[in-house]
Amino acid sequence: xxxxxxxxxxxxxxxxxxxxxxxxxxxxxxxxxxxxxxxxxxxxxxxxxxxxxxxxxxxxxxxxxxxxxxxxxxxxxxxxxxxxxxxxxxxxxxxxxxxxxxxxxxxxxxxxxxxxxxxxxxxxxxxxxxxxxxxxxxxxxxxxxxxxxxxxxxxxxxxxxxxxxxxxxxxxxxxxxxxxxxxxxxxxxxxx
Numbered sequence: 001x002x003x004x005x006x007x008x009x010x011x012x013x014x015x016x017x018x019x020x021x022x023x024x025x026x027x028x029x030x031x032x033x034x035x036x037x038x039x040x041x042x043x044x045x046x047x048x049x050x051x052x053x054x055x056x057x058x059x060x061x062x063x064x065x066x067x068x069x070x071x072x073x074x075x076x077x078x079x080x081x082x083x084x085x086x087x088x089x090x091x092x093x094x095x096x097x098x099x100x101x102x103x104x105x106x107x108x109x110x111x112x113x114x115x116x117x118x119x120x121x122x123x124x125x126x127x128x129x130x131x132x133x134x135x136x137x138x139x140x141x142x143x144x145x146x147x148x149x150x151x152x153x154x155x156x157x158x159x160x161x162x163x164x165x166x167x168x169x170x171x172x173x174x175x176x177x178x179x180x181x182x183x184x185x186x187x188x189x190x191x192x
Contacts, residue, residue, distance in 0.1 A: 007101075007103070007107075007108040010108060010110075011101030011108055011110060011175070015096065015097055015099045015100060015101060015110065017095035017096070017097050018095070019090070019091065019095060022087075022090055026087075036051070036052070037055070039051060040052070040053065040054065040055050040058070041055050044056070096141065098112060098113035098114065098139070099111065099112050099113060100113065100116075100174045100175060100176060100178075101174070101175050102172055102173050102174050102175070103173050103175075111174070113139040114139075116139050116144070116172075116174075116178070117137040117138065117139045117144070118137075119168065120137045120139075120144055120146055120165055120168065120169075120180070121135040121136070121137045121146070123164050123165055123168045124137070124146050124148060124161045124164065124165055124182070126164070127157075127160050127161045127163070127164035127165070128148050128156050128157060128158075128160065128161040129154070129156075130148060130149070130150070130151055130154075130156060131151070131189075134148060134149040134150075134151065134189060135147070135148050135149075136148075136149075139178065141176065142176050142177070142178065142179060143178060143179045143180065143181065144165075144169070144178050144179070144180040144181070145180075145181050145183065146161065146165055146180060146181070146182045146183065147183045147184075147185055148161060148182065148183070148184055148185060149185040149187060149189055150184060150185065150189070151189055152189065156184060158182055158184055161182050162180075162182045165180050165182060166180065
């Protein structure tokens with residue numbers, strides 16, 4: 001295996017979450033349901049009392065479900081459809097963690113989005129000459145939003161903040177790359 005493909009595999013493993021948790025949960029639920037049905041079938045074959053419901057009663061109540069009130073059937077159908085929809089979305093959606101890969105000369109680094117947000121907040125704070133507590137950064141899949149709260153009595157230069165953040169992001173080699181937007185908050189704080 002080449003080094004490039006190994007690095008790509010490592011980054012993929014660290015930036016995407018596994019589906020093992022939901023698969024294990026579904027498997028355990030299915031095993032429990034099948035074990036219960038098997039136990040009920042064995043108890044019915046031996047002729048002892050069922051644990052919860054005899055297989056013949058279970059089949060009979062399932063067949064009689066069509067005569068249940070429409071509201072109950074609709075509610076059951078909606079719940080089953082929602083569970084199915086959630087399972088389909090979970091299986092198809094990319095399980096992305098808040099991390100991204102960055103290549104170096106002979107290695108690869110995985111950087112958490114919170115670290116990137118802190119770094120961008122510090123850069124914006126210095127560039128805009130505002131207190132670090134007045135800068136809020138949120139990092140999404142492909143974008144970073146930097147919101148700066150102005151201080152009363154001082155001018156906040158959004159252009160210098162934008163340039164400083166752009167320079168910092170250009171210095172990184174993140175995959176996926178980040179676009180940024182600097183926004184000046186409508187509210188302000190009282191300067192000391």
